[in-house]
Amino acid sequence: xxxxxxxxxxxxxxxxxxxxxxxxxxxxxxxxxxxxxxxxxxxxxxxxxxxxxxxxxxxxxxxxxxxxxxxxxxxxxxxxxxxxxxxxxxxxxxxxxxxxxxxxxxxxxxxxxxxxxxxxxxxxxxxxxxxxxxxxxxxxxxxxxxxxxxxxxxxxxxxxxxxxxxxxxxxxxxxxxxxxxxxxxxxxxxxxxxxxxxxxxxxxxxxxxxxxxxxxxxxxxxxxxxxxxxxxxxxxxxxxxxxxxxxxxxxxxxxxxxxxxxxxxxxxxxxxxxxxxxxxxxxxxxxxxxxxxxxxxxxxxxxxxxxxxxxxxxxxxxxxxxxxxxxxxxxxxxxxxxxxxxxxxxxxx
Numbered sequence: 001x002x003x004x005x006x007x008x009x010x011x012x013x014x015x016x017x018x019x020x021x022x023x024x025x026x027x028x029x030x031x032x033x034x035x036x037x038x039x040x041x042x043x044x045x046x047x048x049x050x051x052x053x054x055x056x057x058x059x060x061x062x063x064x065x066x067x068x069x070x071x072x073x074x075x076x077x078x079x080x081x082x083x084x085x086x087x088x089x090x091x092x093x094x095x096x097x098x099x100x101x102x103x104x105x106x107x108x109x110x111x112x113x114x115x116x117x118x119x120x121x122x123x124x125x126x127x128x129x130x131x132x133x134x135x136x137x138x139x140x141x142x143x144x145x146x147x148x149x150x151x152x153x154x155x156x157x158x159x160x161x162x163x164x165x166x167x168x169x170x171x172x173x174x175x176x177x178x179x180x181x182x183x184x185x186x187x188x189x190x191x192x193x194x195x196x197x198x199x200x201x202x203x204x205x206x207x208x209x210x211x212x213x214x215x216x217x218x219x220x221x222x223x224x225x226x227x228x229x230x231x232x233x234x235x236x237x238x239x240x241x242x243x244x245x246x247x248x249x250x251x252x253x254x255x256x257x258x259x260x261x262x263x264x265x266x267x268x269x270x271x272x273x274x275x276x277x278x279x280x281x282x283x284x285x286x287x288x289x290x291x292x293x294x295x296x297x298x299x300x301x302x303x304x305x306x307x308x309x310x311x312x313x314x315x316x317x318x319x320x321x322x323x324x325x326x327x328x329x330x331x332x333x334x335x336x337x338x339x340x341x342x343x344x345x346x347x348x349x
Contacts, residue, residue, distance in 0.1 A: 003068045004036065009055030014043065016053055020068045022193060024050040027060055036060060039193065041250050042071070065163070065189065066129055066242065089275070098283045101276065104269050105136055111267060112140040115182050115236040116157070122205040122264030123238045126245065127271050130320025131280050133240050134159070134186045141182060157182040163190040166197035167222075170215050173204050173235075174227050181235035189241055198256050204233045205263040237264075244268065277319040282306055284321060291328050305331060308338060315346040 002023040009016040021038035028035060035054045040047030089097075114120045127133050141157045160172060160183065169191060176183040191197040203213045211233040215222060222229065245257040245266070271277055284290045285306060291297055297305075305327050309316065316323055326345055330337040 003063050003065055004038070005061040005063045005067065006036070006038075006053055006055055007059045007061065009053040009059055011040070011043070011047075011051050011053045016055070020063055020071045021053070022068065022190075027057055041193070041252055065187070068189075094279060094282075097276070098279050101269075101271065101280050102283060104267075105132070108133070108136050108267060108269070109140045111265060112137045112238065113144060115238055116141060116144045118180065118236060120265055121207070121211075121236050123236075124245075124261060124264055124266045125238065125240045125269070126243060126267070127269035128277060128320070129242050130318060130322040131269065131271055131277060132284065132321055133269065134184075137184055137186075137238060137240065141184070156180050157184065159184040159186050160188060161186045162188065164188045164197070166191075166194055166200055167215075167219060169197050169200050170213065171222070171225065171227055173200070173213060173233055173237075174231050176235045177231055177233045179234040182238065183235060184238045184240065186240045187242070188239070189243060192241075192243070192253065192256065195256075198260075201239070202256075202259055202263060204237055205239075205260060207263055244272075274313055274319055278310055278313060281309065281319070281321055281324050285324070290321065290324060295328050295332055297328070297331075301331070308341070312342075312346060315342075317345060317347055 003020055004023055005018065005020050006016050007018055019042060021040075021042050023036070023038055025037035028037075033054055034056060035052040037050050037052050040049055040051035043051070108125060111120065111123050115123055125133055125137070138159055141159075145155055145157060156176075156178075158172075158176060164172070164185070172183060185191070191201055200213060204211060212230060213233050214230045216229070221227075239260075243257075245254075245261055248254055248257060271280055281290070285302055291302060305324065308327065309319070309324065313319060323345060327337070327341050330340045330344070334340055
């Protein structure tokens with residue numbers, strides 16, 4: 001699925017400015033002017049259909065899915081900073097908050113282990129991008145799958161990333177439908193925009209004793225791969241997303257997300273402010289797992305990166321573990337790493 005940022009446009013009497021939409025049909029010039037057809041659910045439940053937004057070609061910028069995800073559930077970065085700025089935090093405050101964050105991720109590891117053992121059926125994990133959600137889940141599953149690797153058995157878990165169609169979702173759930181299997185959907189938020197895919201996902205995450213999933217349409221793909229038009233899903237599933245469900249404005253999406261969260265465990269990592277994200281980076285750096293031997297930094301050099309990130313927290317494109325690695329790459333290759341970071345890792349003024 002493609003996404004675009006519309007810098008300026010109109011739909012009926014609505015003024016559109018700096019808003020990301022999923023693309024339904026590409027930009028076109030017709031008898032009544034230029035327009036692009038997008039999924040209007042972004043504008044609210046009354047517009048949950050393809051809509052034509054009038055705009056100029058120069059007002060359309062192609063973006064990645066994560067830009068749409070951030071818009072769906074994001075906090076405003078500057079607002080976060082303003083809220084955090086109401087209090088002067090002490091070193092003790094920071095230590096306490098880092099301990100709370102660490103405990104939250106320990107809960108994530110424990111819940112992932114419960115998925116693997118089958119003690120819980122489904123888990124939704126939400127948190128901002130680049131804080132280690134996927135890493136923790138994958139590491140826990142790998143640690144608990146050592147016996148499967150040694151015995152050369154087929155690994156009973158898989159992490160699926162990126163866009164996924166309803167048919168692809170059905171086929172993947174069938175592949176991992178046996179008891180003891182775990183399937184992890186990582187940043188597959190396109191599923192949330194497809195009613196058919198959502199209904200399949202809800203069936204897989206259902207709390208009933210039997211989770212029967214149906215595909216009530218003819219499909220050559222299913223026939224060719226020997227997949228039946230119905231099956232019982234006995235595995236477990238984890239859905240990792242950047243979207244904070246309670247922040248979604250679309251009424252249509254709210255109803256679907258509430259139905260999902262009512263069916264399974266919902267873990268919010270509660271990294272809601274810029275300060276939280278920075279402290280998460282600091283916490284991981286302290287363990288030695290962030291930069292490690294690959295970079296060969298001493299403690300002073302690591303602190304230089306952390307100080308640089310904190311000083312430029314309002315300018316960085318994102319506050320994340322990925323950003324910390326990007327800056328570390330620049331520090332490794334050049335003494336002018338600060339200047340390079342300003343050019344490649346920061347928003348334009």
